[in-house]
Amino acid sequence: MCPLAAEPPTSLVGFAAAAPGQGPAPVERWNPPYCGDVGLEIRSDGSWWHQGRPINRPELVRLFARVLRKDADGQTYLVTPAEKVDIKVADAPFLGVEVIAEGDGGGRVVHIRTNLDEWVKLVTQHPLRFDREEGGGLKPYVLVRGRLEARLTRASTFDLVDLAEERDGELGLWSGGTWWAMG
Numbered sequence: 723m724c725p726l727a728a729e730p731p732t733s734l735v736g737f738a739a740a741a742p743g744q745g746p747a748p749v750e751r752w753n754p755p756y757c758g759d760v761g762l763e764i765r766s767d768g769s770w771w772h773q774g775r776p777i778n779r780p781e782l783v784r785l786f787a788r789v790l791r792k793d794a795d796g797q798t799y800l801v802t803p804a805e806k807v808d809i810k811v812a813d814a815p816f817l818g819v820e821v822i823a824e825g826d827g828g829g830r831v832v833h834i835r836t837n838l839d840e841w842v843k844l845v846t847q848h849p850l851r852f853d854r855e856e857g858g859g860l861k862p863y864v865l866v867r868g869r870l871e872a873r874l875t876r877a878s879t880f881d882l883v884d885l886a887e888e889r890d891g892e893l894g895l896w897s898g899g900t901w902w903a904m905g
Contacts, residue, residue, distance in 0.1 A: 746867055749791040749801040756806050762786075763810040764798075766873075768817040768837045787838050790815055792869035816840070816872035818864055821881035823897075832885065832897035834864050836872045845898030852905045860904060 761773035770777040770786065777783055790809070792798045798811045809815075820835035832844040842848045842864055853861040862879055863871040874882060885895045886904060894903040 745788070747789050747802075749789055750868060752801050752803050752806075754801065754803060754805050759808040762800065762807070764812065764815050766812040784838050787815070790870060794869075798870075814863060814871045814873040816866055816870065818842075818862070818872040818874035818878045821874070821878050821885075823885055828896050828899060830885070830896045832882070832895070834872065834874070834878070836866060840866065842866050842872065843898065844902065846900055850897075850902045862904075 763771045765771060770783045777786075786800055789800050789802055790798065791801045792811075792815075798809050798815060799806045800809050817837040818834045819837050822833045822835075824831050824833070834842045834844060836842065844850055844864060848865050851863050851865075853863070855861050860879060860883075862874045862882060864874070866872050882895065883904075886893050887895065889901065892903050894901050896902070
């Protein structure tokens with residue numbers, strides 16, 4: 723049974739609140755029934771929408787982001803212990819909006835802040851990958867948690883490229899003791 727399916731859209735706050743605390747909820751341990759599509763989407767600019775209208779309350783977006791999960795099938799869901807609903811994601815659920823580097827060379831550690839103020843350290847547990855845009859430009863992504871990624875904004879991509887160096891004819895950067903090739 724899906725309690726959300728029979729309730730009006732305003733009940734979304736109730737299901738997101740099912741994950742107490744400040745950090746991400748333990749959604750990978752929850753296996754609730756699938757309850758369908760309630761009209762949620764995250765657009766490529768990082769904005770969250772419900773039934774065609776923007777969600778303009780940052781605290782509500784942060785609450786929903788805490789119960790976000792991407793499953794092995796590639797589908798992204800909002801998950802609570804009681805229900806699981808679809809959320810359409812145009813590109814990545816988060817944006818990387820700030821890049822800060824500490825140290826130099828192989829001792830450097832790069833930190834990336836998401837649009838929801840979550841900091842990710844670029845290390846093997848949070849790898850960096852690159853896709854190519856249609857025009858040939860780089861589209862960098864960093865793994866935030868689970869299978870959820872943040873796509874770096876154009877400004878953050880430039881900040882990342884400023885950290886790049888050439889090694890054995892390959893452009894990349896060091897972070898967390900790992901060489902991240904920019905492919």
